[in-house]
Amino acid sequence: MWDLPVLPVLRQPRKLVIVTSGGDSPGMNAAIRAVVRSAIHRGIRVLGSDKGYTGLVEDDLQPMGTSSVGNILHRGGTVLKSDRCEDFKRPEVRAEAGRLLRQRGVDGLVVIGGDGSLTGAHLLAAETGIPVVGLPGTIDNDIYGTDDTIGFDTAVNTGLDAIDRIRDTAHSHERVFLVEVMGRSSGFIALAVGIAGGAESILLPDAPVDLPDLVERLNQSKKRGKNSSLIVVAEGHDPQLTQGLAAQLSEHGHQARACILGHIQRGGSPTGHDRVLATCLGASAVDHLCAGHSDVMLGVQQGRICAVPLHDVVSNRKALPVGIMELAQVLAH
Numbered sequence: 001m002w003d004l005p006v007l008p009v010l011r012q013p014r015k016l017v018i019v020t021s022g023g024d025s026p027g028m029n030a031a032i033r034a035v036v037r038s039a040i041h042r043g044i045r046v047l048g049s050d051k052g053y054t055g056l057v058e059d060d061l062q063p064m065g066t067s068s069v070g071n072i073l074h075r076g077g078t079v080l081k082s083d084r085c086e087d088f089k090r091p092e093v094r095a096e097a098g099r100l101l102r103q104r105g106v107d108g109l110v111v112i113g114g115d116g117s118l119t120g121a122h123l124l125a126a127e128t129g130i131p132v133v134g135l136p137g138t139i140d141n142d143i144y145g146t147d148d149t150i151g152f153d154t155a156v157n158t159g160l161d162a163i164d165r166i167r168d169t170a171h172s173h174e175r176v177f178l179v180e181v182m183g184r185s186s187g188f189i190a191l192a193v194g195i196a197g198g199a200e201s202i203l204l205p206d207a208p209v210d211l212p213d214l215v216e217r218l219n220q221s222k223k224r225g226k227n228s229s230l231i232v233v234a235e236g237h238d239p240q241l242t243q244g245l246a247a248q249l250s251e252h253g254h255q256a257r258a259c260i261l262g263h264i265q266r267g268g269s270p271t272g273h274d275r276v277l278a279t280c281l282g283a284s285a286v287d288h289l290c291a292g293h294s295d296v297m298l299g300v301q302q303g304r305i306c307a308v309p310l311h312d313v314v315s316n317r318k319a320l321p322v323g324i325m326e327l328a329q330v331l332a333h
């Protein structure tokens with residue numbers, strides 16, 4: 001549980017816009033609800049941008065009220081919809097979006113999304129001067145400056161549920177299963193799912209796959225009487241990796257199957273953890289805008305909500321925890 005930092009009210013915005021952008025993540029709705037209700041409680045009007053930055057570019061902003069966010073806390077996805085808006089990467093498009101926002105009297109934005117969305121948020125704040133607060137909304141947990149992101153816990157639990165089911169069939173058929181999880185170029189989901197699911201091996205994008213070593217470890221496992229194994233593979237950069245590995249392991253005498261979990265990890269009802277995290281961050285975003293803060297992302301570090309400059313967030317890479325990676329190796333037998 002995270003407590004909200006108490007901040008002075010130095011600049012009360014009149015009209016806020018909420019944007020959910022990039023890959024959706026379970027808990028985005030909880031964050032939207034918290035922003036809307038906290039803002040209205042302070043007498044601030046709220047608009048929702050339809051489909052991420054597309055809504056800003058096309059001036060498609062809908063008023064949101066207390067009741068419009070009723071019954072969404074437990075729902076996955078985002079009621080505001082999301083989009084990959086390539087146009088927003090162009091400075092002239094962002095300038096026009098800023099002009100439209102000012103014309104409407106918007107003097108605050110809350111952007112919920114992954115590192116791409118937060119890059120757009122930083123540029124919008126820096127170029128237009130409109131106050132922007134970002135929230136880390138992505139299943140990938142690959143955002144610098146925060147220990148956790150909205151949706152990560154749910155995605156890990158979804159992956160884990162799948163792993164537990166696959167173990168049953170792997171055991172019955174004495175097979176090796178390679179289960180590919182999402183995470184783009186980062187391995188946070190793979191590491192968490194692999195540890196919690198007791199995977200015999202976790203293949204992370206940061207290290208190249210050592211096929212002879214993998215085959216040797218599976219051979220040793222077999223000798224010790226273990227006839228089924230589960231390998232968690234981070235999707236990384238190569239879309240063919242998991243299928244290719246299954247084929248190669250089969251050539252080395254292991255009955256191997258590939259299972260790509262895909263977008264199932266992005267959907268579903270958020271866990272209690274993600275609902276509370278999203279709610280605290282959403283409410284705190286309004287507090288930070290009222291305290292006159294801008295161009296920051298709110299995250300959690302060592303159990304506390306903290307504000308991190310968006311510039312730092314988008315120009316640094318979050319590293320995987322080395323100690324846990326080593327532990328995973330020790331436990332995998």
Ligand code: ADP
Nearest residue numbers: 022023084085088089113114115116117119120
């Ligand atoms: P995520 O936010 O989940 O990382 P993306 O990387 O696809 O997802 O980014 C989502 C959206 O954020 C993009 O479609 C675009 O609208 C905006 N965005 C991404 N990168 C930039 C950038 N360099 N400059 C401005 N906007 C960006």
Ligand code: F6P
Nearest residue numbers: 023114138139140182183184266
């Ligand atoms: O960033 C979230 C994420 O789900 C990644 O884990 C994945 O690589 C990517 O988005 C998939 O994006 P799309 O839905 O556009 O295929």
